[in-house]
Amino acid sequence: MTSAAVETFERSLENLPVTFERVDSGEFRSAVESRIDPPAVGVSLPFDGVSLEDTSVNLNPTSEDVLEARTGVTPGGPSIAEFGTVVVASAFDGASYASLFPETHVVVVAASEIVETIDDALETLAGEIDGGLTSAILTTGPSATADMGAPVYGAHGPESLHVIILGDR
Amino acid sequence: MSTDQSAAGRDEKAARIRRLLETSGSTVGETVRPFNEGRYRRYEEMEETEAYREAAREIKADAIERLPDLLEQVEDVVTENGGTVYVADDAADARRYVREVVEAADAESVVKGKSMTTEEIDLNDDLETAGIDVWETDLAEFVLQIADDEPSHIASPAVHKSREEIAALFNEHFDLEEPLTTAEELTAFAREQLTDHVLEADVGITGANFVTADTGTLALVTNEGNARKSLTVPDTHVAVAGVEKIVPSIADLSPFFSLIGPAGAGQDITAYLSLLTPPLDEPVVRFDEPDDEAFDDSSDDRSFHLVLVDNGRFAMRDDDELRETLYCIRCGACANSCANFQQVGGHAFGGETYSGGIATGWEAGVHGADSVAEFNDLCTGCSRCVEACPVNIDIPWINTVVRDRLNQGADPDAFDHLVSGLTPDDEPTGLDRGKRLFGNFETLATFGSLTAPVSNHVANFGPARAALERVAGVDRRRELPRFRRETLVDWFQSREPTRIDEPVREAVLYPDVYTNHVQVERGKAAVRALEALGVRVRVPDVSSSGRAPLSQGMIDTATAHASAVSADLEGHLEQGRDVVVIEPSDLAMFRGEYERFLDADAYERIAEHSYELFEYVFGLLEGDGPGIEALAGPSEACAIGAPASPDLAYHSHCQQRTLGLEAYTTAVLERLGYDVVTSDVECCGMAGSFGYKSEYYELSMAVGETLKDQFTADETATRTVVASGTSCLEQLDSLLERSSVHPIQVIDPGLRSELD
Numbered sequence: 005m006t007s008a009a010v011e012t013f014e015r016s017l018e019n020l021p022v023t024f025e026r027v028d029s030g031e032f033r034s035a036v037e038s039r040i041d042p043p044a045v046g047v048s049l050p051f052d053g054v055s056l057e058d059t060s061v062n063l064n065p066t067s068e069d070v071l072e073a074r075t076g077v078t079p080g081g082p083s084i085a086e087f088g089t090v091v092v093a094s095a096f097d098g099a100s101y102a103s104l105f106p107e108t109h110v111v112v113v114a115a116s117e118i119v120e121t122i123d124d125a126l127e128t129l130a131g132e133i134d135g136g137l138t139s140a141i142l143t144t145g146p147s148a149t150a151d152m153g154a155p156v157y158g159a160h161g162p163e164s165l166h167v168i169i170l171g172d173r
Numbered sequence: 174m175s176t177d178q179s180a181a182g183r184d185e186k187a188a189r190i191r192r193l194l195e196t197s198g199s200t201v202g203e204t205v206r207p208f209n210e211g212r213y214r215r216y217e218e219m220e221e222t223e224a225y226r227e228a229a230r231e232i233k234a235d236a237i238e239r240l241p242d243l244l245e246q247v248e249d250v251v252t253e254n255g256g257t258v259y260v261a262d263d264a265a266d267a268r269r270y271v272r273e274v275v276e277a278a279d280a281e282s283v284v285k286g287k288s289m290t291t292e293e294i295d296l297n298d299d300l301e302t303a304g305i306d307v308w309e310t311d312l313a314e315f316v317l318q319i320a321d322d323e324p325s326h327i328a329s330p331a332v333h334k335s336r337e338e339i340a341a342l343f344n345e346h347f348d349l350e351e352p353l354t355t356a357e358e359l360t361a362f363a364r365e366q367l368t369d370h371v372l373e374a375d376v377g378i379t380g381a382n383f384v385t386a387d388t389g390t391l392a393l394v395t396n397e398g399n400a401r402k403s404l405t406v407p408d409t410h411v412a413v414a415g416v417e418k419i420v421p422s423i424a425d426l427s428p429f430f431s432l433i434g435p436a437g438a439g440q441d442i443t444a445y446l447s448l449l450t451p452p453l454d455e456p457v458v459r460f461d462e463p464d465d466e467a468f469d470d471s472s473d474d475r476s477f478h479l480v481l482v483d484n485g486r487f488a489m490r491d492d493d494e495l496r497e498t499l500y501c502i503r504c505g506a507c508a509n510s511c512a513n514f515q516q517v518g519g520h521a522f523g524g525e526t527y528s529g530g531i532a533t534g535w536e537a538g539v540h541g542a543d544s545v546a547e548f549n550d551l552c553t554g555c556s557r558c559v560e561a562c563p564v565n566i567d568i569p570w571i572n573t574v575v576r577d578r579l580n581q582g583a584d585p586d587a588f589d590h591l592v593s594g595l596t597p598d599d600e601p602t603g604l605d606r607g608k609r610l611f612g613n614f615e616t617l618a619t620f621g622s623l624t625a626p627v628s629n630h631v632a633n634f635g636p637a638r639a640a641l642e643r644v645a646g647v648d649r650r651r652e653l654p655r656f657r658r659e660t661l662v663d664w665f666q667s668r669e670p671t672r673i674d675e676p677v678r679e680a681v682l683y684p685d686v687y688t689n690h691v692q693v694e695r696g697k698a699a700v701r702a703l704e705a706l707g708v709r710v711r712v713p714d715v716s717s718s719g720r721a722p723l724s725q726g727m728i729d730t731a732t733a734h735a736s737a738v739s740a741d742l743e744g745h746l747e748q749g750r751d752v753v754v755i756e757p758s759d760l761a762m763f764r765g766e767y768e769r770f771l772d773a774d775a776y777e778r779i780a781e782h783s784y785e786l787f788e789y790v791f792g793l794l795e796g797d798g799p800g801i802e803a804l805a806g807p808s809e810a811c812a813i814g815a816p817a818s819p820d821l822a823y824h825s826h827c828q829q830r831t832l833g834l835e836a837y838t839t840a841v842l843e844r845l846g847y848d849v850v851t852s853d854v855e856c857c858g859m860a861g862s863f864g865y866k867s868e869y870y871e872l873s874m875a876v877g878e879t880l881k882d883q884f885t886a887d888e889t890a891t892r893t894v895v896a897s898g899t900s901c902l903e904q905l906d907s908l909l910e911r912s913s914v915h916p917i918q919v920i921d922p923g924l925r926s927e928l929d
């Protein structure tokens with residue numbers, strides 16, 4: 005990552021119907037809590053120094069919890085600066101569900117994993133897929149449709165997407 | 174089968190088109206025009222557009238070339254991943270396999286993501302007949318399912334349905350007490366319905382936009398999230414895709430991911446680009462067991478079937494003319510950029526499954542010629558889709574080839590002596606009389622000039638028009654071209670030669686059929702303008718380009734014309750003379766199709782030394798010869814009333830724009846002091862002979878409306894109208910009350926002598 009990539013990423017997010025913030029590990033917990041519309045389900049984060057344990061996010065939900073959740077919190081893999089794209093990967097059990105069923109998706113990405121282009125991201129992902137990763141969803145903005153005569157968010161997936169970028173300013 | 178159109182057949186087709194123009198036409202246009210505008214914007218914005226398009230095409234060409242090997246590789250890697258691959262020979266084979274998988278899973282219901290390939294193989298009907306509930310989860314497909322309607326666009330299947338219609342449909346179908354009206358309400362309602370279906374489904378069926386041979390990964394390009402739900406919730410996933418979807422590796426996806434959103438709808442990127450390498454290692458959440466732990470290690474229960482469908486594709490691969498169709502990534506850009514499609518949508522401009530420009534290739538390949546005959550004429554060869562296509566497919570050529578094949582199969586009994594006297598071609602005898610007449614326009618024009626003005630009176634005489642309409646389908650609402658007794662070639666030969674002592678260039682002004690026989694004045698103006706700029710001009714008798722027969726799918730005749738043109742020009746080209754072309758569609762032939770008709774040397778000679786008139790004038794002005802003063806400008810032109818106003822409204826020509834030549838005309842006019850406003854419609858609607866045909870007259874006029882609107886708006890209403898193409902000029906004459914001329918006529922130095 006370069007700080008230029010992080011800035012491009014933020015600029016791209018500004019042009020999308022998403023919200024975002026950059027926080028360090030100390031600010032993380034309150035950032036997550038303030039974004040949660042309860043109940044929330046989620047999957048554990050792989051990043052050093054931050055965790056969803058001890059937050060109101062339910063990391064061991066039942067089937068019903070998944071359906072009832074209003075917010076899903078997941079980590080994101082490599083993010084793509086040029087488009088403001090985050091990658092939701094199946095390497096984290098349940099991430100697909102948590103990112104797809106609740107109305108709000110909060111995705112946590114590491115500033116250090118932001119790459120410039122789609123090419124860069126595909127290169128990283130190709131290696132991971134080769135190593136057994138079965139699902140990587142390049143997500144740009146919330147789910148959308150124009151099929152009903154006007155653009156609407158939340159067609160099947162979440163209506164709103166919030167990106168938390170982990171890393172010092 | 175016959176392509177001959179009886180008068181009754183024409184009436185019926187005209188009525189069907191009229192119905193679509195009146196009902197869904199405006200909705201289609203309102204939906205796809207913004208997609209097309211977005212595509213322009215985004216293509217312009219991206220620095221790498223052309224590099225991506227080239228890369229995308231190369232990857233596809235390579236993948237289709239190596240398809241048998243890649244297919245084997247996919248079979249191996251998907252099997253290794255724990256899935257099953259089935260290569261289905263045809264639609265029935267694919268249906269049977271999917272049904273067996275669904276039955277083996279004891280499935281009662283199936284949810285589907287959007288997939289044109291499953292439409293192609295008629296999967297839903299088959300499953301439903303077997304007693305299985307099938308739910309389309311893509312919102313547009315869901316609407317069509319409820320309405321029992323067919324897709325009208327390959328990427329956005331419900332473009333013909335307005336919000337009001339969808340609301341009425343839902344309110345009635347679901348018998349809603351509180352009627353839905355807004356797009357938000359409709360989306361929320363559909364989402365709720367479909368979530369229930371997804372949770373109950375036993376099998377999820379999706380398509381795939383790409384399949385990578387290195388890892389067995391499916392790439393799905395979507396905006397809604399429905400496909401992801403459909404393949405994550407049920408534990409059995411069946412993906413159905415044409416064999417042509419295979420690309421060598423994940424890295425190859427990059428240009429496609431960058432292009433497909435921009436090409437299809439002007440999106441920077443679609444909301445979801447999913448890379449799935451099933452069977453997924455996601456847990457299977459048992460929603461019917463609400464208290465079960467959701468995220469457990471139940472992913473082993475997943476099974477995956479990849480059904481790769483041949484259904485004619487390997488035969489297309491062996492077919493030199495249809496092969497390029499397999500490069501298509503189904504983005505819909507060729508439909509969005511098509512003026513005819515914008516008016517009627519895929520229900521008229523489409524076959525059994527596919528619609529838009531490339532539908533001809535797909536339908537000919539997977540369903541056969543019969544499915545194509547009905548709609549193939551709607552491609553007028555305007556070529557606007559070619560630069561829209563992310564993989565650079567020569568879509569008009571595919572349409573021409575298939576039209577030619579339909580002609581070849583035409584019914585010989587339909588041979589008609591009335592038209593045949595005027596139509597000395599090598600085409601099959603059963604060829605449609607209208608096609609034959611328009612295809613041999615040169616013969617007709619020669620005859621018309623010889624007998625003018627009598628021929629004009631006779632042709633426009635009521636009973637003659639009625640006969641022409643009945644026999645050849647020439648709509649009687651159209652003015653016929655008025656042939657001039659003195660052709661341009663005659664005029665040039667009989668006039669006092671102009672002395673040009675030290676010419677800056679030597680050039681042949683190509684006397685295209687229209688300039689030579691009908692629009693003679695623009696030819697004279699061109700001669701005078703070129704001479705004033707120091708060019709020694711010749712106007713020899715040269716064969717017509719073959720554009721007219723080509724547009725009727727008469728490839729043999731067009732090829733013969735190309736050889737004749739090449740022979741006629743050979744001596745001049747050897748002498749180092751340039752060829753200056755007034756009619757953009759003829760220049761497009763010289764630079765484009767002639768590559769297919771002539772040997773490489775002959776093609777290169779013509780292509781490299783031919784110029785569009787204003788491209789040439791612009792070049793001369795950049796050189797050392799006489800400068801811009803040699804040409805007439807607004808003050809002189811207006812002094813004699815031609816043009817009426819120094820402000821011009823300019824309509825370029827579709828093929829001229831595709832060749833990137835529009836700017837030369839505006840640059841020259843502006844340099845002379847004209848104020849120029851340019852139209853930005855894809856096509857005027859006339860497109861050669863298309864607008865003359867009685868079954869398409871109304872469509873042609875409907876397409877022209879956009880141009881009319883642009884040239885009657887406040888800021889253009891009083892401007893003098895100039896246009897580069899013959900058919901555009903004819904169309905503008907029928908659309909507008911004021912007349913229009915070729916731009917060379919407002920810079921013609923001859924205007925000066927009239928002033929003297």
Ligand code: SF4
Binds near residue numbers: 500503564
């Ligand atoms: S032919 Fe080209 S423009 Fe048309 S759908 Fe296929 S890829 Fe898109």
